[in-house]
Amino acid sequence: MIKNVHGNTVDHLGEAIVAGRYVAGAVIPPEPLLCEELGVSRTVVREAVKSLIAKGLLTTGPKVGTRVQPESQWNWFDPDVIIWQSKAGLTPEFLRDLQDLRRVVEPAAVRLAAERATAQDIADIEIAFAGMKQAVEVGGDYVTHDLRFHQGLLRACHNRMIVQMSKALGALLRTSFEISTTRKDGPRNSLPLHRAVLDAVIAHQPAKAEKAVLILIDGARDDIEQVLASRRRLPRLNTPAPLLKGL
Incomplete structure (x- = not known):
């Protein structure tokens, strides 16, 4: 833009x-x-x-x-602030704060989504999951579909404050997803974990959905810690998300 x-x-x-x-x-x-x-x-x-x-x-x-x-x-929910931090260099402290935030917000939101999701909510999340699956199998933009999947879950909880937060969380979540995709087979391995979350929401099983998303978040945290330990260059959010190559 x-x-x-x-x-x-x-x-x-x-x-x-x-x-x-x-x-x-x-x-x-x-x-x-x-x-x-x-x-x-x-x-x-x-x-x-x-x-x-x-x-x-x-x-x-x-x-x-x-x-x-x-x-x-600083307003750390402002997408501009996140992008400026990305340009300056994402710090371990920033990324760990992000993971703590995800662990607090997403499990509670997913519990609510399992109780309140409508047929349209589930259809939207299914479309996002299908995009992730296609990106893994034939190549493409995995990160954007991953982001839509998680934002769909947050919207499905039908809490106006959490829905508003989902907009602000977009840049923050993208940071985590881009780092996870740098891990070998990271997206492919995360697909069944995403499916488990979605299936629990479809079945209206709040406790199962919460447990499944915690496994997903903790896996992302492990990915980030390994990338930080490797001292590899972290992604910059002012550039397009990387595309997966077809297998």
Whole structure:
């Protein structure tokens, strides 16, 4: 997607903050300097700063200027923040926080999905699973279908707050899925685990569905730990998801 001047300015400043060019507590350069550096108007800079304040990266106040917030204040559910972190380099701490979050949210959501999923919910998840299976067997975009599978489960719980969270979790989940696909036979081995989750939801068995998704999440966590231990390069979310080759 091509961004406009405002979007590019937000990206430039956001990436600089997340990469540590402006450290926590530092005052960002005044408007005239930013206008000159970025080649944009004061209005664009001001609007970009407002966007970054909304994302938790900046704070402003009388006589203190516009300062960088510590990481603890950043909105880690904002897809832009996740992408900027990816560009700066995904850290082990970030990835472990993600796995902890998945372990808290997804099992409870899947329990609800097993109780509340409609025929349309199940049909949507089946389509996503079929896409994953096709990607494994003949090649293609596994990660996008994997993401749709999990977001379908979150939507199927029919809790408005969790459904809203599913949108924000998208970039976070993609991080985990892209790393898992770097493991040899990772997608192929995960297919029956996904099927077990879906079958339990179809059968309206909440406890079985919860147990199955925990096995899936813990497997992804093991994949991430092995990739971290290997010191292989981690994926960057500003590039398209990798395609699987046909077997």
